[in-house]
Amino acid sequence: MTASSLAAGPACPLPIAEVERVQLGHGSGGKMSAALLRDRFMPLLDNAALRRLGDAAVVPVATGQIAVSTDTFVVSPIEFPGGNIGSLAVHGTLNDIAMMGARPRYLSAGFVLEEGLSLDALDRVVAAMAAAADLAAVPVITGDTKVVERGRADGLYLNTTGIGELDPVLRPSPDAVRPGDVLIVSAPIARHGMAIMAAREGLAFEAQIESDSASLVPLVDLLRGDLARAVRALRDPTRGGLASALNEIAAASRVGVLLHEAGLLIPDPVAAACEMLGLDPLYVANEGVLTAFVARDRAEEALAALRSHPLGANATIAGEAVADHAGLVVLRTRIGSRRVVDMLPGDQLPRIC
Amino acid sequence: MKYLDEYRDAALVRGLGERIRATATRPWVLMEVCGGQTHTIVKQGLDELLDDCVEMIHGPGCPVCVTPLEQIDKALRLAQDPRVIFTSFGDMLRVPGSDCDLQQVRARGGQVRVVYSPLDALALATRNPDKQVVFFAVGFETTAPANAMAVWRAKELGVKNFSVLVSHVTVPPAMMAILDSPDNRVQGFLAAGHVCTVMGWTEYEPIAARYRVPIIVTGFEPVDIMEGILLAVTQLEQGRAEVENQYVRSVRREGTVPARSLVEQVFELVNRKWRGIGEIPGSGLALRPEFADFDAEFRFGLQDIMVDEPAECHAGDVLRGQLKPFQCPAFGSSCTPERPLGAPMVSSEGACAAYYNYGRLRREVGATTRAEWGSAESDSLTTDDSPLTTDDSPLTTDDSRLTTDDSLVTVPVPEVPR
Amino acid sequence: MCLGIPGRIVDRRDDRGLPMGVVDFGGVRRECCLAYVADEANVGDYVIVHVGFAISRVDEAEARRTYEVLREMSQLDELDWMREVADQGMSMLGSPADPAAAARETGG
Numbered sequence: 088m089t090a091s092s093l094a095a096g097p098a099c100p101l102p103i104a105e106v107e108r109v110q111l112g113h114g115s116g117g118k119m120s121a122a123l124l125r126d127r128f129m130p131l132l133d134n135a136a137l138r139r140l141g142d143a144a145v146v147p148v149a150t151g152q153i154a155v156s157t158d159t160f161v162v163s164p165i166e167f168p169g170g171n172i173g174s175l176a177v178h179g180t181l182n183d184i185a186m187m188g189a190r191p192r193y194l195s196a197g198f199v200l201e202e203g204l205s206l207d208a209l210d211r212v213v214a215a216m217a218a219a220a221d222l223a224a225v226p227v228i229t230g231d232t233k234v235v236e237r238g239r240a241d242g243l244y245l246n247t248t249g250i251g252e253l254d255p256v257l258r259p260s261p262d263a264v265r266p267g268d269v270l271i272v273s274a275p276i277a278r279h280g281m282a283i284m285a286a287r288e289g290l291a292f293e294a295q296i297e298s299d300s301a302s303l304v305p306l307v308d309l310l311r312g313d314l315a316r317a318v319r320a321l322r323d324p325t326r327g328g329l330a331s332a333l334n335e336i337a338a339a340s341r342v343g344v345l346l347h348e349a350g351l352l353i354p355d356p357v358a359a360a361c362e363m364l365g366l367d368p369l370y371v372a373n374e375g376v377l378t379a380f381v382a383r384d385r386a387e388e389a390l391a392a393l394r395s396h397p398l399g400a401n402a403t404i405a406g407e408a409v410a411d412h413a414g415l416v417v418l419r420t421r422i423g424s425r426r427v428v429d430m431l432p433g434d435q436l437p438r439i440c
Numbered sequence: 441m442k443y444l445d446e447y448r449d450a451a452l453v454r455g456l457g458e459r460i461r462a463t464a465t466r467p468w469v470l471m472e473v474c475g476g477q478t479h480t481i482v483k484q485g486l487d488e489l490l491d492d493c494v495e496m497i498h499g500p501g502c503p504v505c506v507t508p509l510e511q512i513d514k515a516l517r518l519a520q521d522p523r524v525i526f527t528s529f530g531d532m533l534r535v536p537g538s539d540c541d542l543q544q545v546r547a548r549g550g551q552v553r554v555v556y557s558p559l560d561a562l563a564l565a566t567r568n569p570d571k572q573v574v575f576f577a578v579g580f581e582t583t584a585p586a587n588a589m590a591v592w593r594a595k596e597l598g599v600k601n602f603s604v605l606v607s608h609v610t611v612p613p614a615m616m617a618i619l620d621s622p623d624n625r626v627q628g629f630l631a632a633g634h635v636c637t638v639m640g641w642t643e644y645e646p647i648a649a650r651y652r653v654p655i656i657v658t659g660f661e662p663v664d665i666m667e668g669i670l671l672a673v674t675q676l677e678q679g680r681a682e683v684e685n686q687y688v689r690s691v692r693r694e695g696t697v698p699a700r701s702l703v704e705q706v707f708e709l710v711n712r713k714w715r716g717i718g719e720i721p722g723s724g725l726a727l728r729p730e731f732a733d734f735d736a737e738f739r740f741g742l743q744d745i746m747v748d749e750p751a752e753c754h755a756g757d758v759l760r761g762q763l764k765p766f767q768c769p770a771f772g773s774s775c776t777p778e779r780p781l782g783a784p785m786v787s788s789e790g791a792c793a794a795y796y797n798y799g800r801l802r803r804e805v806g807a808t809t810r811a812e813w814g815s816a817e818s819d820s821l822t823t824d825d826s827p828l829t830t831d832d833s834p835l836t837t838d839d840s841r842l843t844t845d846d847s848l849v850t851v852p853v854p855e856v857p858r
Numbered sequence: 859m860c861l862g863i864p865g866r867i868v869d870r871r872d873d874r875g876l877p878m879g880v881v882d883f884g885g886v887r888r889e890c891c892l893a894y895v896a897d898e899a900n901v902g903d904y905v906i907v908h909v910g911f912a913i914s915r916v917d918e919a920e921a922r923r924t925y926e927v928l929r930e931m932s933q934l935d936e937l938d939w940m941r942e943v944a945d946q947g948m949s950m951l952g953s954p955a956d957p958a959a960a961a962r963e964t965g966g
Contacts, residue, residue: 424485
C-alpha cells in the first residue's frame with residue numbers, strides 16, 4: 088500500500104486478485120465488496136438464506152415469541168490463545184440467547200474492518216466463526232461489511248445478533264431467584280480475561296492460559312424438560328466476571344448471594360497470572376462458564392446433568408441465595424471469614440501494591 | 441503456587457488466631473504499615489479472627505494513597521502533552537487529581553499506558569524514538585531498585601527520550617511521624633516485608649528502642665500476618681520492644697545489598713510531602729544531580745507546581761490512623777469508590793475503600809445487634825456482637841447441604857478441561 | 859510494599875550486560891531482571907519478584923524450618939478448629955447432625 092494508491096481513493100487501481108490487505112474499496116459496495124463476499128465470506132458461511140443475498144434474510148420461526156440478542160465485539164488482540172474475535176462473537180451471542188432458556192436458530196454478522204487488516208487474519212476470523220456456527224448448527228443468515236480508515240476499529244469490530252426460539256418451560260430470569268436456591272458454576276473461572284491479558288503487549292508474559300470461549304448451548308439443553316421448572320436464573324459471566332453477574336442477579340431478585348470460595352475452581356496458571364498482576368479472579372471475564380441458580384431440591388440433579396457433558400465436567404456448587412443482605416454478594420473465604428464482593432466502578436486495573 | 445499457597449492454609453490461620461487469643465491478656469493496638477498487608481487483612485477477614493484482643497490500625501503504606509496531589513497534577517499535565525506517552529503502574533490510573541484522573545485523560549485522547557515494569561517503559565521509549573516516554577516512578581523502597589535500574593539503564597544505553605516523574609517515599613520517617621503524634625495509639629508494628637526485603641531491618645532497630653514498640657518484619661499472606669501479629673502480641677505481653685523477622689524466607693538483616701547500592705547511586709533522601717499528612721523530613725527520594733537529565737519535572741518545567749488539598753477529604757487523618765473511614769463526614773456520601781475525593785477510597789487497599797465494601801456487610805448484617813455501624817462504644821470493627829461469632833446468626837448457614845461431591849471441594853484446583 | 863510473588867528461575871541470560879532471566883510462577887512465565895540476585899540465585903532457585911525485578915532469593919531451608927515449627931505449634935489447635943468448624947456448620951461435607959463425622963472428613 089503506497090501513499091499514492093491511498094490518495095487515489097476508494098476506486099483502487101490495483102487488480103482485485105492481488106490485494107493482501109483490506110482496503111477502503113472493500114467496503115464501498117462495488118466490485119471489491121462483492122469479491123470479498125464471494126471469495127472470502129460465502130465459501131465459509133454458506134447456507135441457503137445467506138446465498139440469496141437479499142437486503143434481508145427471510146426465515147421461519149416456530150414460536151410466537153422469539154428471543155433476540157445483539158452484542159458487539161471489540162476485543163484486542165483479535166486473535167488469542169483459544170480463539171479469535173470470530174469464534175468469540177458467535178459463542179457470545181449464542182450464549183446470550185441460551186441464557187434466556189431459548190434455542191438459538193439464526194445469527195447475523197456485521198463487520199467493521201480496519202483498512203490495512205491482513206486478509207489472512209480476516210480469513211481466520213471468518214473460518215472460526217463458521218466453525219463455531221456449524222458446531223452449534225446455527226447459520227449466519229445475513230451480514231454486513233464496512234471498512235474504515237487505518238487507525239480505527241483496532242483491526243476488526245464485529246457485531247453478532249442472534250434469534251432464538253423460547254422454550255415452553257425453561258424460562259430463567261435474573262429476578263426469579265429465591266432464598267434457598269443453589270448456585271452452580273459450570274467450569275473454572277477467569278480463563279478468558281487472563282488469556283487476553285497474556286496476549287496483550289505491555290503486560291506480556293508467556294502463559295499456558297487459553298480462553299474458555301465456547302457455546303454453552305449443550306449445557307443449557309441438559310437443563311430442559313424435567314429440570315427446567317427448577318432453573319431460576321442462568322447467566323454467563325462475561326465482562327466484570329462472576330462478581331458482576333452475581334451482583335446483578337442479587338439486585339434483580341432482591342436476594343443476598345453467599346458465595347463459597349472453596350467452591351470456585353481457578354486453574355493454576357490463571358491464579359498465578361492474577362497474583363502477578365494483583366487481579367481478583369472474581370472480576371475477570373469468562374466466555375465459557377455458565378452460572379445457574381436452581382431450586383434446592385433439584386440442585387444435585389442439575390449438577391449431575393451438567394457434569395455429564397465435557398464442558399460441565401468440573402461443575403461445582405459454589406453458593407446459594409439467602410434472605411439476608413439482600414442485593415449484596417458475600418464471599419465466605421476458605422478461612423471461614425466473610426467479606427462483601429461489590430461491583431467495581433470500572434475495569435479492574437493491574438496493581439503493584 | 442509454591443511459597444504462596446502454604447501460607448494461605450486455613451487450619452494454620454485459625455490455629456494462629458487461637459494462639460493470639462490465648463496469648464493476649466488485654467487488648468493491643470497494632471499497625472500494619474503496608475497496603476498489601478491491609479489488603480490481605482480485609483480480603484481474608486483476618487480481623488474477624490482477632491475479636492477484641494487485637495485492633496489493627498491500617499497504616500499509610502499505600503504509595504498510591506500518599507502521592508501528593510501536585511504530583512498527580514504533574515502527571516496529568518504530562519499525559520495531556522501530545523509529545524508524551526505517559527506510562528504508569530495500574531494503581532495510579534484512577535487516583536483523582538485536582539480536576540480529573542489519568543483514565544479520564546486517556547479517554548480524552550491522552551497517550552496513557554499501563555506497564556508492569558519500569559523496564560517495559562524504557563523499552564517503549566526505544567521503540568518510539570519520536571515520542572517522549574515518561575514513567576510515573578511511584579512507590580516505597582521496594583520499587584526504588586526497579587526505578588533506579590530503569591534510569592541507570594537509560595543513561596547507560598544513551599536513551600534520550602525517557603524520563604521519570606518521581607514520587608518515592610520511605611517508611612521509617614512515616615512510622616516515626618505516627619509515633620510522634622500526640623494522640624498515637626499504636627503499640628506495635630508489622631513492618632512491610634518487601635520494603636525490608638530490599639532495605640533490611642537495621643533502620644527499625646533505633647525506632648523500636650527509642651519508642652519502645654515491637655516491630656515485626658512481616659510477609660503478606662494470611663499465615664504471615666497472623667504469625668506477625670502473634671510475635672508482636674507475645675513481645676507486648678513480655679514487655680519487650682525488639683525488631684523480629686517473621687518473613688524469614690525473603691528478608692535478611694542487611695537486605696539486598698546490590699539493590700540498596702544502586703538506589704543510593706541514583707537517588708538521594710529529600711523532604712517529601714505525603715498527601716493528607718503534609719511534609720515529613722527525609723521521607724522521600726529524588727534523583728541525584730548526575731541523573732537530573734532523566735527527571736521529567738526538569739525536562740518539562742513542572743517543578744513549581746504546588747497544589748492545596750481539598751478540605752473535605754480527611755485522607756490524612758485516616759492515613760495516620762486518627763480517624764476511621766466511617767468517621768469522615770464525606771464517607772459514603774460525597775466520597776464513594778465511584779466518585780472518590782481522595783486516594784484511600786480509590787486504591788484497592790486504601791482504608792476507605794476497604795471499609796466501604798467490608799463495612800457494608802457489618803451495617804446490613806449487624807443490624808440486629810448494633811443500631812448503627814461504627815457506634816461510639818467501640819472503635820474496633822470486631823465486637824462480640826459480630827454475627828460470625830454467634831451461633832444463632834442467620835448467616836452461619838448450614839453449608840453441608842450444598843455440595844454433593846466431597847472430592848471437588850477438598851481437592852485443589854484441577855486441570856482446565858480441554 | 860506490595861506485590862512481590864515467588865517464582866522459580868528457569869533461564870538466565872545477559873542483555874547487554876544486564877542479567878535477565880525467565881521466571882516461572884506456577885505455570886506463568888515472565889522475563890525478569892536478575893541483576894539484584896545475580897550473585898546468589900541460579901536456575902532452579904526461587905526468587906521474590908516485584909515489578910519485573912527479583913528482589914531476593916527465597917531461603918528455602920529457612921522457609922521449610924519455620925513452616926514446620928509453625929505447623930507443630932498449631933497442631934494442638936487443629937482438633938479444636940475442626941470441632942469449631944463442625945459446630946458452625948461450615949463443613950460442606952457431612953450433615954451437621956453428625957459433627958464427629960464432619961470432623962473426620964474435614965481432615966487437616
